[in-house]
Amino acid sequence: MAKEYKTEEEFLKDYHPEDYDRLSLTTDILICSVSSEEEENYRKLSKKYFSILLVKREDYPFKDKWCLPGGFIGIKEELEEAPKRILAQETNLHNIYLEQLYTYGGVDRDPRMRVISTSYIALVDKNRLQDQLLPNASWFNVTLLEDEKEMHFTLDNGEETISFVIGKTLKEQTTDRYKYTILKNDKIAFDHPLVIAAGLSRLKNKVGYTDIVFNMMPEYFTLGELQQVYEVILGKKLLDPAFRRIIANKVEKTTKVQSGGGHRPSYLFRYKKRKENGKND
Amino acid sequence: MAKEYKTEEEFLKDYHPEDYDRLSLTTDILICSVSSEEEENYRKLSKKYFSILLVKREDYPFKDKWCLPGGFIGIKEELEEAPKRILAQETNLHNIYLEQLYTYGGVDRDPRMRVISTSYIALVDKNRLQDQLLPNASWFNVTLLEDEKEMHFTLDNGEETISFVIGKTLKEQTTDRYKYTILKNDKIAFDHPLVIAAGLSRLKNKVGYTDIVFNMMPEYFTLGELQQVYEVILGKKLLDPAFRRIIANKVEKTTKVQSGGGHRPSYLFRYKKRKENGKND
DNA sequence: TGAATAGTGTCTGTGAGACAATATTAT
């Protein structure tokens, strides 16, 4: 390597990428949405669930286990394009909110070979989806019980129930960064339980100080519905007045109302893009 | 791919990684610290600067430009091990606070070949460093002027001044996520200005709700010094009483004092790990 | 003595949590 090059072109001509280690890079996507369950009582609001899309593996490794949709990143494909492409394959949707989560690089993540995977979280409005999914894909409702040390996940798609447990250990001199480890898991492939845990944590966090929820909402919605979505993400009930205060300058009231449900009808609201509406934090 | 395999071993025997695209994966590390400048007046506190470590490139591409320390990830190397290894090379330090920032995967990031890079931020206490750096490395003091739309960086290592500008555009239906673009840059290699911007933003953010600052502090420090560190990271002055309230339950007073500076001596404090000290958020 | 930092007291306004009260519909 002691040779002296005069120009960049000259240097590049002599450069052989094959001399370096090459790895495989994949992407995994945590596709999130909110599902409604029909209620027996016509007066009640339909119960909401936070749900994610999983795919059943049909080949080894991890045959018959569930995993996140994902795939290889093409050699000439922009990194962000890969999750978009896969998202379009799975849901037929474009222009979806997508955010990079974390890159996982354990040496033995995949028994086939060394694979490093960049994970993304995607938020979709289920109303925009057609009903048919790819044959091996399925939406699972997610229930998360969490304390200081562990996260207990239960996923349910109506036919099958999956549960796994993630351990949280606080890193040194931080307050927020946990190191996640899989404590119990037998139906999810790869290290995908970690991705699910990371994604939910991120979402829980961000819901408080961003407007990302609206990516999971239809154009018009009632404040009750919006509150339900906040509640399933945060995993707790919110007080009405407090909630309304918080979202007051994120939404605008329309003239439409939603009636027909055995109780006072509610106005439909719409997401209001931030501009100079009072405090523009 | 229609062949049916009975077991995972059988499947793996038939699996040829060479059939898939292989990429090169590197890591770049934003090594951050706080530097003190000697003051002419013996009474004054030494002025503090936020500083990062850059390396001068000696080869093409980007010959003679500055970049972040980094390198390839070995085929059998755990992802997190690579930045640790490079950090040890550059600073001779182990057990450093390290956090993954973001994975960059633009197709033309590197003119040599397709390279995807996972960036990390590392926080070090400069007092733990020996004085000698690797020959082509240098600490730059960072000044950042930021508004809603742009970040203006000025880096200075005493001999050379580098400046670049990052544009921020708000993503849809978010409040916090900006898409960063390089508006002006001629002395920093690759897309590393983006990494610097992302790292500083992350740090600014996290300083408020975590204890990461203490990774840049020596074991004993005065509250004045600690406040200075917060101030250089946040880029603004803080009010004493408010600051003391905030950090009150993160530090513990020791019996030592620091005197000798033409003014009232201050107690030395120490980082106090959180346990059941009042609110344990 | 004076410049400089260390450290404390306290007032005020904002905003979240909590609870209560009122409004409106379909059956």
Add this chain to the structure above:
DNA sequence: ATAATATTGTCTCACAGACACTATTCA
């Protein structure tokens, strides 16, 4: 009339911002 949700009012408490004040050192 009743169950159910929609919507608003308001009290309290915690806490951040702001400013003022006192304390202590050493050339």
